[in-house]
Amino acid sequence: MTVPEPLPVNGDAHLALARDSLRELLDDKRVPPPVRAALAEEYQQLQVLLDKIEHGHVHIAVFGRVSVGKSALLNALLGAMRFSTSPLHGETTRADHARWQEYDAGGVFLIDTPGINEVAGEAREQLAHDVATRSDLVMFVVDGDITDTELKALRQVKGVAQRLVLVLNKIDRYTRADRELLLQTLRERTEGLIQPQDIVIAAAQPTERIVILVDADGNETETRRCPPADVTALRERIWDILKAEGKTMAALNAGLFAGRFSDRLSREIITIRHDVADKIVRNYCLGKGVAVALNPIPVADILAAVATDAAMILHLSRVYGLPISRTEAGSLLKTIFTQLVFLMGTVWGMNLVASALKGISLGLSTVVTAGAQGAVAWYGTYVVGRAAEQYFAQGKSWGEGGPKRAVQDILDSLDRESLLAQARDDILARLKPLL
Numbered sequence: 001m002t003v004p005e006p007l008p009v010n011g012d013a014h015l016a017l018a019r020d021s022l023r024e025l026l027d028d029k030r031v032p033p034p035v036r037a038a039l040a041e042e043y044q045q046l047q048v049l050l051d052k053i054e055h056g057h058v059h060i061a062v063f064g065r066v067s068v069g070k071s072a073l074l075n076a077l078l079g080a081m082r083f084s085t086s087p088l089h090g091e092t093t094r095a096d097h098a099r100w101q102e103y104d105a106g107g108v109f110l111i112d113t114p115g116i117n118e119v120a121g122e123a124r125e126q127l128a129h130d131v132a133t134r135s136d137l138v139m140f141v142v143d144g145d146i147t148d149t150e151l152k153a154l155r156q157v158k159g160v161a162q163r164l165v166l167v168l169n170k171i172d173r174y175t176r177a178d179r180e181l182l183l184q185t186l187r188e189r190t191e192g193l194i195q196p197q198d199i200v201i202a203a204a205q206p207t208e209r210i211v212i213l214v215d216a217d218g219n220e221t222e223t224r225r226c227p228p229a230d231v232t233a234l235r236e237r238i239w240d241i242l243k244a245e246g247k248t249m250a251a252l253n254a255g256l257f258a259g260r261f262s263d264r265l266s267r268e269i270i271t272i273r274h275d276v277a278d279k280i281v282r283n284y285c286l287g288k289g290v291a292v293a294l295n296p297i298p299v300a301d302i303l304a305a306v307a308t309d310a311a312m313i314l315h316l317s318r319v320y321g322l323p324i325s326r327t328e329a330g331s332l333l334k335t336i337f338t339q340l341v342f343l344m345g346t347v348w349g350m351n352l353v354a355s356a357l358k359g360i361s362l363g364l365s366t367v368v369t370a371g372a373q374g375a376v377a378w379y380g381t382y383v384v385g386r387a388a389e390q391y392f393a394q395g396k397s398w399g400e401g402g403p404k405r406a407v408q409d410i411l412d413s414l415d416r417e418s419l420l421a422q423a424r425d426d427i428l429a430r431l432k433p434l435l
């Protein structure tokens with residue numbers, strides 16, 4: 001009896017797995033160059049994530065509306081004025097980062113970002129996505145009750161970020177009672193999104209206060225004082241999270257990105273392969289259509305002119321990265337052709353020619369007849385191409401219903417009339433200069 005291997009539970013194992021899957025994605029030689037080019041940005045993000053994991057770095061980002069005190073909060077955590085803060089809008093225009101503390105073998109980095117209301121709708125979603133992708137933990141900052149826009153942005157970040165903490169900043173502006181009330185509202189409004197223990201209060205950069213000092217003689221003097229920043233609760237919460245989940249967080253974050261990336265990759269590969277395959281099929285269709293039009297042969301033989309179709313199948317097999325031999329291509333063609341004949345019977349060819357001729361009632365010249373025969377050849381090759389492509393796209397398989405079902409589905413899905421019209425136009429356009 002074999003005992004199932006236990007799942008790796010510690011952060012190191014998670015990290016190693018994540019690192020391997022990122023590397024594998026980056027090094028995958030089977031990805032066609034056009035796909036790499038189309039996904040250049042994602043590949044770059046992948047590389048950044050891999051570097052980050054390899055160096056044991058943890059990224060923590062702030063996110064929130066303009067002027068809620070994101071930059072001030074980072075400065076308070078760092079204990080230095082590293083990021084510029086301003087009562088004016090738009091002080092932080094791009095993401096910037098600073099090393100905060102050592103953590104395990106690597107370090108923790110703090111990332112400042114622009115405010116979410118500085119960018120509109122779609123760009124905001126993109127910003128939320130980018131920030132959440134590169135960060136292991138996101139501090140979502142508010143300075144009062146959470147607005148609908150903030151709640152929406154919070155959901156967007158939550159969909160991508162591994163870990164989220166909600167910070168109620170500027171608490172120096174509220175009385176103790178108001179603070180409690182605000183916290184209660186925040187907990188209710190973010191229920192299901194954020195755990196109550198992950199909602200913390202902070203005063204990153206409290207405003208000056210007028211303080212009345214009374215000396216020994218009872219004289220009162222007024223002075224202005226800046227209370228010290230208070231980010232103790234936030235710092236403690238972050239460190240608790242880091243200690244408990246730091247490595248797992250980084251690993252899951254990378255793992256999630258890798259997962260999303262490979263989904264995207266396979267979709268992109270499918271699209272690009274299909275586009276290339278379509279061009280190839282149409283080229284062979286035209287080649288065969290023109291050849292038949294120039295050299296008309298009996299209808300029954302048209303579909304049997306197999307040489308070009310076999311070459312097309314070979315070509316397609318290479319596009320799908322599943323190269324086959326000439327013999328294999330021949331027998332695949334035979335399979336498809338058998339289905340076609342079986343499904344359509346011999347009448348098929350005659351019907352097709354009639355269809356191809358439709359709309360041309362006067363002056364049936366030989367050119368037009370030839371064009372019609374060519375169109376039938378074009379159409380036949382097209383169906384063969386589509387069927388072969390599907391076979392390769394499914395990893396050299398006809399699927400559950402076998403070749404008959406597959407070919408039938410393709411025939412059902414094609415608009416025969418318009419394809420024949422296209423074919424005839426293509427062929428006649430090609431033939432014109434020769435006549």
Ligand SMILES: Nc1nc2c(ncn2[C@@H]2O[C@H](COP(=O)(O)OP(=O)(O)O)[C@@H](O)[C@H]2O)c(=O)[nH]1
Pocket residue numbers: 065066067068069070071072073084085086087088090091092115169170171172173202203204205206207
């Ligand atoms: N009263 C008060 N003001 C703060 C606090 N934190 C930041 N501010 C002020 O809020 C304004 C915006 O801060 P900033 O960090 O630039 O906001 P950001 O746009 O979110 O990065 C600045 O004038 C800060 O002095 C705080 O805890 N209390």
Ligand SMILES: [Mg+2]
Pocket residue numbers: 070071072084085091092112113
């Ligand atoms: Mg800022």
